[in-house]
Amino acid sequence: MPVTHNSKTIKLELPKSGASTEIYLFGATVTSWRTAGGKERLFLSSKAALDGSAAIRGGIPIVFPVFGPPSQHADAPEVVKALDKHGFARIHDWSVSSNAPTVDEEDKVSVTLELRTADKPDIAAVWPYETVLQYTVTLSPQELKNELRVNYVEGQGEMPFHALLHTYFLVPDSTKASVQGLKGMQYIDKVKGGEAQLDTDNFVFDAQSIDRVHMGKHSTSAGETPRDVKMLYNVEEQGLGKGIEVTRSKELKDTVVWNCAEEGNKSIGDLEEGGWKRYVCVEPGSVHGFETLPKGSKWVAEQTLRALL
Numbered sequence: 001m002p003v004t005h006n007s008k009t010i011k012l013e014l015p016k017s018g019a020s021t022e023i024y025l026f027g028a029t030v031t032s033w034r035t036a037g038g039k040e041r042l043f044l045s046s047k048a049a050l051d052g053s054a055a056i057r058g059g060i061p062i063v064f065p066v067f068g069p070p071s072q073h074a075d076a077p078e079v080v081k082a083l084d085k086h087g088f089a090r091i092h093d094w095s096v097s098s099n100a101p102t103v104d105e106e107d108k109v110s111v112t113l114e115l116r117t118a119d120k121p122d123i124a125a126v127w128p129y130e131t132v133l134q135y136t137v138t139l140s141p142q143e144l145k146n147e148l149r150v151n152y153v154e155g156q157g158e159m160p161f162h163a164l165l166h167t168y169f170l171v172p173d174s175t176k177a178s179v180q181g182l183k184g185m186q187y188i189d190k191v192k193g194g195e196a197q198l199d200t201d202n203f204v205f206d207a208q209s210i211d212r213v214h215m216g217k218h219s220t221s222a223g224e225t226p227r228d229v230k231m232l233y234n235v236e237e238q239g240l241g242k243g244i245e246v247t248r249s250k251e252l253k254d255t256v257v258w259n260c261a262e263e264g265n266k267s268i269g270d271l272e273e274g275g276w277k278r279y280v281c282v283e284p285g286s287v288h289g290f291e292t293l294p295k296g297s298k299w300v301a302e303q304t305l306r307a308l309l
């Protein structure tokens with residue numbers, strides 16, 4: 001059966017190719033993505049809480065409706081200031097949507113999860129905008145697509161929000177991994193206290209702590225387009241390929257790159273020892289400036305991850 005689930009997780013499988021993905025209902029967090037042949041592409045800390053007691057350390061947590069600690073944003077509206085770091089989507093149970101059909105074909109399988117703020121009293125207490133989040137995960141032999149839909153159903157005034165797909169890639173060695181496609185972009189360097197900088201080269205993770213928010217879109221002769229980014233392993237390994245290409249819809253205009261390095265690893269209790277060397281985060285989102293959504297409307301964004309052979 002290509003779609004199986006239990007009370008905690010959903011598994012999508014393409015038996016012919018060996019590709020699969022696993023999604024926890026908690027946070028709608030994708031915790032595993034294996035491409036054709038069964039190679040794992042996402043990092044999941046062996047110390048991650050998988051019992052709903054904390055956000056899952058690894059995979060693809062969903063950040064909504066605020067990125068980072070709300071106090072970090074001078075432009076955060078009052079209502080946002082009361083929220084937890086990275087918002088509420090990653091720390092609540094989602095359910096399988098009965099409104100969206102599950103696609104189940106030989107080389108494509110998908111499922112849609114849903115979070116209704118009206119069903120969660122603790123969210124409704126702090127978030128006066130009734131929201132339905134829908135998240136569709138689609139697996140093909142070499143690709144994983146994540147589509148997030150934000151439906152603002154009922155409330156007063158426009159709804160402010162950030163959204164981001166906090167993708168942890170599994171890498172053989174984070175100090176060798178690089179990211180192509182950010183050259184020429186302005187970024188905010190959170191390690192250097194929020195200083196704005198210009199990326200002048202293709203970006204190489206090294207042993208230093210990295211925490212950057214690359215802002216906005218690419219200007220090309222064809223107009224403004226969202227960036228296509230490539231995360232490269234720069235390591236030869238049987239069956240691994242070169243890396244992962246990350247494409248996204250224009251709504252995910254920003255890209256966060258993060259690795260906590262050895263020193264930072266010590267202060268993250270649920271990150272396994274040496275975990276910093278096994279992951280790099282490349283996170284498409286809209287986190288520089290708040291989106292504002294009129295009541296009754298919808299915001300749709302997606303990323304596609306593709307293994308580069």
Ligand SMILES: O=P(O)(O)OC[C@H]1O[C@H](O)[C@H](O)[C@@H](O)[C@@H]1O
Nearest residue numbers: 055068085086190211256258281
């Ligand atoms: O530890 P978490 O709350 O999951 O946050 C993990 C990281 O998320 C993002 O990448 C931020 O840019 C980092 O500043 C933060 O440390």
